[in-house]
Amino acid sequence: MSKKLFAEVFGTFWLVFGGCGSAVFAAGVPDIGIGLLGVSLAFGLTVLTMAYAVGHISGGHFNPAVSFGLLAGGRFSAKELLPYIIAQLVGAILAAGALYIILNGAGAFSKEGPGAFATNFYDMPGYHGRSYSLGAAFLAEFLLTAFFLIIILGATDKWANGKFAGIAIGLALTLIHLISIPITNTSVNPARSTSQALFVGGTALSQLWLFWVAPILGGIVGGLIYKYLLQRSDTEANS
Numbered sequence: 001m002s003k004k005l006f007a008e009v010f011g012t013f014w015l016v017f018g019g020c021g022s023a024v025f026a027a028g029v030p031d032i033g034i035g036l037l038g039v040s041l042a043f044g045l046t047v048l049t050m051a052y053a054v055g056h057i058s059g060g061h062f063n064p065a066v067s068f069g070l071l072a073g074g075r076f077s078a079k080e081l082l083p084y085i086i087a088q089l090v091g092a093i094l095a096a097g098a099l100y101i102i103l104n105g106a107g108a109f110s111k112e113g114p115g116a117f118a119t120n121f122y123d124m125p126g127y128h129g130r131s132y133s134l135g136a137a138f139l140a141e142f143l144l145t146a147f148f149l150i151i152i153l154g155a156t157d158k159w160a161n162g163k164f165a166g167i168a169i170g171l172a173l174t175l176i177h178l179i180s181i182p183i184t185n186t187s188v189n190p191a192r193s194t195s196q197a198l199f200v201g202g203t204a205l206s207q208l209w210l211f212w213v214a215p216i217l218g219g220i221v222g223g224l225i226y227k228y229l230l231q232r233s234d235t236e237a238n239s
Helices: 002-026 035-058 064-072 078-104 134-155 162-184 190-200 210-230 234-238
Strands: none
Touching: 002 035, 002 078, 002 190, 035 162, 064 078, 064 134, 064 190, 064 210, 078 190, 134 162, 134 210, 190 210
């Protein structure tokens, strides 16, 4: 169990450090900034690389919503849920701390504006001239997390080609970010949202509830959809 939890710590650390780090350091660099596409790829690549690095140890959740979804889908034990979530939060917060220290090395840390320090948000005018309501943000996070779980469960099904599961899951997270960075700065991961909000405080913390509730509900629904509507039994698969 200890190795599983350390794998979740390291995997979630890499997700936040790589994904949020790309947004904080590289997205807006004049002339060479990576922009929305680059940040989306960075998040996808963190999951893809860690899926192959430590996924065989812990299952490669790196996300409380994924853990809830896998539990709903019958792929995860309830007794491991809380330890996994704690490990994911530890990894995410350590990564945010590292990002803070590096960013502060240039005196560049800021709490100002929507999405500061790669935080998630809703109903905040001033982000690319468009502000999405609470309901719109909730629906986006719910749907995207539900589909993320369907992809995860399908790609890791015993009847699927598991060698390519990490690629499918990483590309799914890339697509999710391409869709929703302009809406909420993309969460689908309560640990990732919490780590950044803790350093920014204020509105980021007061809005954090949505980035727990919507992804977890979406993950559970996605897990249930795959389990009861899509997953094939041994008899069906062999027929």
